[in-house]
Amino acid sequence: MGSIYLIRHGQASFGADDYDVLSPIGIRQAEVLGKHLSDLEIRFDRCLSGDLRRQQDTAKHTLLQISANGWVTPSIETDSAFNEFDADAVIRSLLPGLLPEEPEALAILRNGAQNRAEFQRLFARIIQRWVSGDYPADGLESWTSFVERVAAGLQRILVQAQSKDNIAVFTSGGTITAMLRLITAVPAEKAFELNWQIVNTSLSRVKFRTTELALASFNSQVHLQLLKAPELITFR
Incomplete structure (x- = not known):
């Protein structure tokens, strides 16, 4: 193998x-x-x-x-x-819908290095929305499209690989x-x-x-x- x-x-x-x-x-x-x-x-x-x-x-x-x-x-x-998914684009696209629940989110995300725990909590919430597919945004690579992109790269590796x-x-x-x-x-x-x-x-x-x-x-x-x-x- x-x-x-x-x-x-x-x-x-x-x-x-x-x-x-x-x-x-x-x-x-x-x-x-x-x-x-x-x-x-x-x-x-x-x-x-x-x-x-x-x-x-x-x-x-x-x-x-x-x-x-x-x-x-x-x-x-x-x-x-x-490549990694565009985390900044995901945040920009999905943050506005989260602000009614998280009114301090923008300030926290802008100063993530000083608010690491809160940044991670909010980022995880945004990623959860992105992965769910329930919050589509124009021009944003979806989770499904991202997985398909990675799958295509993996397939290219396998097609060219020798057995060992x-x-x-x-x-x-x-x-x-x-x-x-x-x-x-x-x-x-x-x-x-x-x-x-x-x-x-x-x-x-x-x-x-x-x-x-x-x-x-x-x-x-x-x-x-x-x-x-x-x-x-x-x-x-």
Whole structure:
């Protein structure tokens, strides 16, 4: 059987003007992951990433560390199917309907870095509305369309894969959630309960045989835990 390693990007710049930039911790997480993978002697036959900067840079820093330890690494292929859903667009589209129930929501979301717990609570409510499909908005990628996009990317991988390939996919938490939905048929709401637990640079492994898929592991973060540095365990 072959394996697809779903790797969430390193910590991005939450609260900054441009979220799509790895923080110093995010770079460190990627380097630690690369060292861990080379220590395990996991060789990747292919490496894919979405085209978001945080995904691409996580892949680059991880592979640089692997190659620094003497291992040959593949080039990074880009497939936008593995991009994260547009969280800002989801918030902009669905927040107005939530304001009658949450009048402080706009201020909280604008200052998320200073109100992390409340930001997460409100974001989870908005995502719940998006996933339900009961609040459609013009021009907004629906949850169903997002899953279909991810499924198309996954199908492209499987069509091109050799039977024992090890394939790395550097992506985002929402994309991994969509993969869980596709592979395990877990309800979307339950999948997002798992989403909130996905650690930056964690590994989820999917085994495949032709088009048959099985989730072998989820959200492994041992490469970070072994360092006994709690600041490296991040979720955004």
